[in-house]
Amino acid sequence: MSGFDFSKRDSFGSRMGVIMAAAGSAVGLGNIWRFPYILGENGGGAFLIIYLVIIFAIGIPVMMSELVIGRRTQRNPVGAFRMLSSRRPWFLVGMMGIVAAFMILAFYTAVAGWTLEYIYQILAGGIQGKSSAELTVMFDSFRSESLRPALWFSIFLLATAGIVLGGVRKGIEKSTKVLMPLLFILLVLMCIKSLTLPGAGRGVEFLFRPDFSKITGTTVLMALGQAFFSLSIGMGTLITYGSYIPADNKLASTAVQVSMVDLFIAVLAGLAIFPAVFAFGISPASGEALTFIVLPGIFQQVSGGMIFAFAFFFLLAIAALTSTISVMEVIVAYFSEQLNMSRRTAIIIATASMFILGISASLSWGVMRDVKLFNLNIFDLFNFTTANILLPLGGLLIVAFLGWFFPGHAVRDELSNGGTLRVRYYSLYRFIIRFIAPVAIALVFLNGLGLLRF
Ligand code: PFF
Numbered sequence: 001m002s003g004f005d006f007s008k009r010d011s012f013g014s015r016m017g018v019i020m021a022a023a024g025s026a027v028g029l030g031n032i033w034r035f036p037y038i039l040g041e042n043g044g045g046a047f048l049i050i051y052l053v054i055i056f057a058i059g060i061p062v063m064m065s066e067l068v069i070g071r072r073t074q075r076n077p078v079g080a081f082r083m084l085s086s087r088r089p090w091f092l093v094g095m096m097g098i099v100a101a102f103m104i105l106a107f108y109t110a111v112a113g114w115t116l117e118y119i120y121q122i123l124a125g126g127i128q129g130k131s132s133a134e135l136t137v138m139f140d141s142f143r144s145e146s147l148r149p150a151l152w153f154s155i156f157l158l159a160t161a162g163i164v165l166g167g168v169r170k171g172i173e174k175s176t177k178v179l180m181p182l183l184f185i186l187l188v189l190m191c192i193k194s195l196t197l198p199g200a201g202r203g204v205e206f207l208f209r210p211d212f213s214k215i216t217g218t219t220v221l222m223a224l225g226q227a228f229f230s231l232s233i234g235m236g237t238l239i240t241y242g243s244y245i246p247a248d249n250k251l252a253s254t255a256v257q258v259s260m261v262d263l264f265i266a267v268l269a270g271l272a273i274f275p276a277v278f279a280f281g282i283s284p285a286s287g288e289a290l291t292f293i294v295l296p297g298i299f300q301q302v303s304g305g306m307i308f309a310f311a312f313f314f315l316l317a318i319a320a321l322t323s324t325i326s327v328m329e330v331i332v333a334y335f336s337e338q339l340n341m342s343r344r345t346a347i348i349i350a351t352a353s354m355f356i357l358g359i360s361a362s363l364s365w366g367v368m369r370d371v372k373l374f375n376l377n378i379f380d381l382f383n384f385t386t387a388n389i390l391l392p393l394g395g396l397l398i399v400a401f402l403g404w405f406f407p408g409h410a411v412r413d414e415l416s417n418g419g420t421l422r423v424r425y426y427s428l429y430r431f432i433i434r435f436i437a438p439v440a441i442a443l444v445f446l447n448g449l450g451l452l453r454f
Contacts, residue, residue, distance in 0.1 A: 004337045009074060011244045016177070018245050019257055024176035024322030025237055026262040029111050030230040032187075032316060033291045034387075035266040036273045038226050040284035043214030044206040048270070050215070050223040055231070055263055058224070058440060061432045062233045062395040063255040065402045068414045070242020071251065076333035077236025080243070084406060093397045094334070097236035100390040101330045104235070105354055107382040108327070109160065110362035112320035113152030114292060117142055118313045127296050128306055132280045135293045143289075146366040153362040154355065156317075160324040161351040164332055165344065176322050183315035186308065187265065190272040194298055200275030206284060207274045221448025224441065225387035230262055232326060234391030234398070240330045252415055252425065272298065388448070396441040403434035 012018045039047045073080040078094030085091075121127050121138070130138065143149060194200060228234040245251070273291065276298050277284050286293060295312065299305035328350060335346035360368055364379035373381055402411055408430060416423045423429075446452035 003340045006074060006337075009244070011246060012241075015249060018241075018249055018254055020176040020180070021244075021322075021326075022232075022238065022241055022254060022258045023261045024180065024319075025232045025241065025326035026230065026258055026323075027180065027183075027265050028319045028323030029108060029115075029316070030226075030232075030323070031262060031266040032269040032319070033111055033288075035226060035230060036270055037287055037290040038222055039207075039270060040274070040277070040290055041287060042219045042222050043211060044274075044284065045208050045210035046212050046215050047219060047223055048207060048267075049210050050220055051227060052263070054224055054227040055259055057432065058395070058437045059227045059231045059233065060255050060259050061429055061437055062228075062399055063231055063238055063259060064252055064415070064429065065399050065433055066233060066236065066238035067242035067245065067251040067255060068402065068411055069398070070239035071245050071247070071249075072410070072414050073239075074243045075239075076243070076337050077239045077330065078334050079337050080236075080239050081401075085401070088405070090397075090401055090405070093394060093401070094236055094239075096390060096394055096397075097234075097239075098331060098334050100235040100386050100394065101237075101327050102354070102357060103382040103386045103390070104229075105157075105160075105324060105327045105331075106357040106361040107379045107386075108320070109156050109324055109354070109358050110149065110153050110364075110379060111288075112156045112317060112324060113149055113154075113362055114143070115313050115317040115320060116152040116156060117148060118292065118296070119310065119317065122306055122310045122313065127299075127309065129300065130296070132282055132293055132297050135296055136286075136289060139289050139292050140365075143365040144369070146363060149362040149366060150359045153358050156320075156324070157351060157354055157358060159321060160328050161347050163321065163325050164328045165347050179315060179318045180322075182311075183319055184265070184268075186312050186315060187268045187272060189308070190295070190298055190312070191268055193302055194272045194275040194279075197276055197279035197298075197301065199279040202278040203274035203276065204271075206278065207270050217444075217447035217450070220444050221388055224392050224444050224448070225384075225389075228391035228395055229387040230266060231259055232323070234393070234395035235330065235386075236394070237326050237330050239398075240333050241326065243333070248417060250417070250421060252423070252429075389445075392441050392445060396438050396445075399433040399437045403430065403438070 012021060069080050069084070073083045075083055077097045078091050081090040081094045126138070232238060273294050274284065276294050280294065280297050282294060296309060299309035302308060331350045332343060332346045335341045335349060336343050341349070361379045361382055364377040368378055371378055376384060412423060412426055413419065415426065
């Protein structure tokens with residue numbers, strides 16, 4: 001039995017604090033780095049449509065379900081499932097989330113480290129005046145170095161640990177309130193610049209005109225994985241954050257608002273990137289380098305661009321930080337509540353083990369480049385397996401649990417704040433979590449992984 005004193009758990013202070021913290025987790029490199037490159041590699045407009053459908057039909061219901069479980073139990077993901085189902089092994093869903101958290105933190109913090117390298121390069125004058133081709137070379141040679149990626153990774157990891165150590169309310173709420181609106185404004189300005197570049201129209205077309213002939217089972221799986229990754233769902237992050245949410249919060253509207261902000265930022269990032277991709281003659285399928293080549297290119301086109309570039313990469317790093325703290329919080333809540341460690345010890349152990357995993361991920365193009373499994377380096381392996389396998393599988397099990405193995409009246413009670421709110425959407429939600437979401441995830445999964453072809 002855990003000796004953790006649950007009456008001393010921290011909680012979010014205000015309604016705005018809840019939205020900002022959850023949106024802070026959702027909005028990050030997933031929107032600005034991952035979404036554009038995955039969309040670029042998977043056919044543009046058609047991917048976007050599939051992505052939209054998935055967000056509404058699966059993403060929002062899964063997010064609501066996580067918040068329900070979290071607030072109902074006031075526990076970390078493992079503790080939550082243990083509490084709701086003490087006789088069956090559902091806690092393994094929580095454990096899977098902890099494993100996913102480690103893997104995500106490893107490669108995600110590596111990318112966050114790349115943003116620090118860019119901030120450094122901007123200050124050192126290393127970006128100014130570079131063409132797209134030169135930026136590509138710069139990115140590739142940085143990534144294949146054997147020290148700097150690991151160094152920036154380490155700095156970012158320590159920053160994450162420092163904030164998580166500061167506690168839930170103080171650390172998380174304060175940092176997100178001011179900076180995220182600034183990132184948004186900058187992104188809008190970049191869209192405007194990008195859209196007015198010569199040849200921008202082809203980028204808009206790429207993003208919005210669907211070519212369904214490009215869609216395969218893998219594409220749909222990638223869209224599913226991207227949706228889960230971007231919304232921070234499927235591994236218990238929102239169970240953990242849900243557990244800090246006050247009793248009067250409307251969970252359904254929180255889920256909808258957070259998802260809409262997340263979607264909006266991803267589409268804005270697409271609108272900033274793809275017009276410029278075509279204007280500069282870069283391939284939309286440039287992979288993980290895409291954002292890091294295209295965005296500096298846009299800043300070259302503006303007078304005083306390096307000041308904007310600095311502000312942008314700084315804010316991107318902060319957006320990444322509000323996501324990494326949410327992932328670390330999952331691990332720390334688990335360690336401290338289930339394994340009865342102090343938060344400090346939990347953070348030290350999580351950070352120390354992260355060093356090993358994350359340095360390996362950040363050196364995946366450097367000294368670790370020959371370490372491969374299924375032809376993927378460590379970074380790509382973590383990236384692919386978490387987004388496309390662990391998160392959707394976690395989401396499937398979370399909704400299946402609430403839909404089939406948990407009393408419906410208790411779910412309704414949580415969504416309606418003990419019957420004080422009207423929940424007209426409830427039967428639709430219940431139908432989705434019982435049938436639509438589990439079946440859809442299972443089919444996309446089997447098809448996308450080549451286990452079932454149709
Ligand atoms: N949603 C974050 C992003 O889009 O950048 C990444 C992330 C955070 C994924 C937290 C998963 C998670 F639990």
